[in-house]
Every structure is written in structure tokens, then in C-alpha cells.
Amino acid sequence: MPLITAARAYLVDLEVETVRTDALQTFVKQETLFVEIDTDDGLTGTGYSYTIGTGGRATLSMLRDHLIPLLPGLDAASTETVWRTLFLHTKATTVGVITALALAAVDTAIWDLKSRREGLPLWQVAGGHRPEVPLYDTEGGWLQLSVDELVRGAAASRDAGWRGVKVKIGKPDPHEDLERLVAVRSVIGPGMDLMVDANQSLTSADAIRRAHILEPVDLFWIEEPLPAEDVAGHERLAAATPTPIAVGESIYSVGQFREYLQRGAAGIVQVDVARIGGITPWLKVAHLAEAFNVEVCPHFLMELHVSLTAAVPNGRYVEHIPQLRAITTNRIEIRDGVAVAPTAPGLGIEWDPDAVDDRRVA
Ligand code: MG
Numbered sequence: 001m002p003l004i005t006a007a008r009a010y011l012v013d014l015e016v017e018t019v020r021t022d023a024l025q026t027f028v029k030q031e032t033l034f035v036e037i038d039t040d041d042g043l044t045g046t047g048y049s050y051t052i053g054t055g056g057r058a059t060l061s062m063l064r065d066h067l068i069p070l071l072p073g074l075d076a077a078s079t080e081t082v083w084r085t086l087f088l089h090t091k092a093t094t095v096g097v098i099t100a101l102a103l104a105a106v107d108t109a110i111w112d113l114k115s116r117r118e119g120l121p122l123w124q125v126a127g128g129h130r131p132e133v134p135l136y137d138t139e140g141g142w143l144q145l146s147v148d149e150l151v152r153g154a155a156a157s158r159d160a161g162w163r164g165v166k167v168k169i170g171k172p173d174p175h176e177d178l179e180r181l182v183a184v185r186s187v188i189g190p191g192m193d194l195m196v197d198a199n200q201s202l203t204s205a206d207a208i209r210r211a212h213i214l215e216p217v218d219l220f221w222i223e224e225p226l227p228a229e230d231v232a233g234h235e236r237l238a239a240a241t242p243t244p245i246a247v248g249e250s251i252y253s254v255g256q257f258r259e260y261l262q263r264g265a266a267g268i269v270q271v272d273v274a275r276i277g278g279i280t281p282w283l284k285v286a287h288l289a290e291a292f293n294v295e296v297c298p299h300f301l302m303e304l305h306v307s308l309t310a311a312v313p314n315g316r317y318v319e320h321i322p323q324l325r326a327i328t329t330n331r332i333e334i335r336d337g338v339a340v341a342p343t344a345p346g347l348g349i350e351w352d353p354d355a356v357d358d359r360r361v362a
Helices: 056-070 079-089 097-118 147-160 174-188 204-217 231-240 254-262 279-291 302-311 353-358
Strands: 004-015 029-039 044-051 132-137 164-168 193-197 221-223 245-247 318-320 333-335 338-340
Touching: 004 056, 004 097, 029 056, 029 097, 044 056, 044 097, 056 079, 056 097, 079 097, 079 279, 097 279, 132 147, 132 302, 147 164, 147 174, 164 174, 174 193, 174 204, 204 221, 204 231, 231 245, 231 254, 254 279, 279 302, 302 318, 302 338
Parallel strands: 132 164, 132 318, 164 193, 193 221, 221 245
Antiparallel strands: 004 029, 029 044, 132 338, 333 338
């Protein structure tokens, strides 16, 4: 068994590739937590997780002070053992986002090692359903964009072959949201999917009202309409509108997903591999959703999520939102709006060590 001999963690600040504003926040920078793990069979695995601008140094402290010291001597091939060992050690701070992000940085490094050791790409090591996944585009739909800019973005997405586009909502007047969506729908036609994202900005009653106002544009889903802890509100909304409710980017444990699914409060699961604590729990959420006949369309991190979505039978869509191009030397291959899972063993991400070092802040 391949024993872990050493591990290290560091923080890299990565500039955003485009201005991204939603109803509640702006993506300031990608604080990128890296973990490297060496094993006694001569391999090194690299994993990562991220924040959109806050909490990076707290996550780094969690890694350096509490998780990294536990790794030497553990069997790197036993993904569950490694994950459970770290999870139980941090039990007092779970379920919590800092701990989940720290666990994910370690767990993705463990899966990088596992994939390299088996000589197979991640999409196959993680399950291997099919090698290609459709993409939808988020980059043309930010809330700060004007109607003209939305229309230009939608036309570009259509011409690029994306299967769908996502537009942020949450303007003070929902009829302004509707006007923006009507303009986008007129560009993409009835054949492309149109998603909206409220980023947890609505109240339970207002979300029901707004969902009805937006029904004429035939939404594929309404994402994060309410604060993530308001499961009952999502349940009521799901019962009141034909539009599927998508949640997941602000959910940090498998059990919380179970609660949503049991109550019929989620029609689409958007589990995020960093925020759920790594690939090990990500796969459990995807399989749990499958048991409820619900599809998975993960949040952000397309560089990892193409492989994971390709691994499971209920993977429907990956969000086109590239964010690693400044520090990597390879790109996800995209053919006519469909992403091809990387074929190299490992996570399929080729880091540019000089570009990473240039941005290292801790
Ligand atoms: Mg979202």
C-alpha cells in the first residue's frame, strides 16, 4: 500500500477571468488552496479547492495546523480512510465551509494520486459513465450586464454551441428580470435551455410570486432562490411552480442534500466538489440524487466537474465558467458545446508551476 510520506499546503490568489456580480456579491478573486501529497511509491498528487475572495487564509490554517500533520503514514489508496480520519479530527468544526474546503484540497490530491496510480483518467476512476458532457454558459449572464450586453452574450453562447445559458436575477422589480429574460429568449430561441440564478436573495413568499412572473420564458431551472438553510421554503416553492428548483453550491454535507431530496425541495442538484469536501463526498451526493431520480449539474469548477459529471449516469450539465487558464497549460476540450473529459491519468489539470508560484501569497 502506498504510504503518505509528506504533504504541504499553500495559498494562491488568482485573478477573476471576468467581472462576475450576482444579487448578493461579487467574485473578488479566486483564493486557491493547493495541497501536494507525496507517497512512498514515488508519486505526488496535487489537489485544490477555492473561495471567491474570503476565508482562504482560514482554510490554509485549518490545513496546516490540523489536517496536513495527520497525513504522513496513512495509506493513500484508501480514500475513505483518509477522508474519515480528517473528518473525525475536525468534527467540532463540521458541518462548516472552512473545514469542507480544507478536506476537499486534501481529498482531490488523494484522487489525483489514485488516478495516476491506476493509470486511468479521473472520469473512469470515479465511475466512468460516458466521456462527454454538455455545457451551458454562465459568463454572459451576470447581473451587472445591460440588456444589450446580455443579448450579445446570449448570441455568442448560441453561436459557440452551448446547450443553454444562465442569467442572474434579483433586480428590485421582477418585471425587469422578466424583460431581460425575454430579450435573451428571443436570441436563443426555444431550443436552448435558459436557467436563472437568484443567489439566495429572495424571501419564500416573493420567490413564489417571481417564479410565476418568469414562467412565460420557460426556465430550465431557478437556482438558489432562497437562503440555503430554508429547506421548507424551497419545498413550498417547488410545490408551487413547474420550474425545477436547483440547489447545491451552498450545501456542505451529504446529509443536507438528503434532507432537500427527501422533502422534494430540489429538482436539480448542483453539488460543488470543493464545498462538499472533495470527490469522495461529491460522488455520494451524485449517487444519492440518482436514487431520487434527480440530475446533477455541479456548480463552477468546470476543470474538475467535467470529469466527475462524466463519471455518473445522472450528470446532466456542466457550467462553462473557465477560471484556471492563467495557471494551467492545458484546456478542457470542447466540441460543439460538449466538453470532453480529460484522458490523462490524474485530475486532468496541467498546472503551470511558474504561474502558480508567481501568485502564491502564503
Ligand atoms: Mg449559483
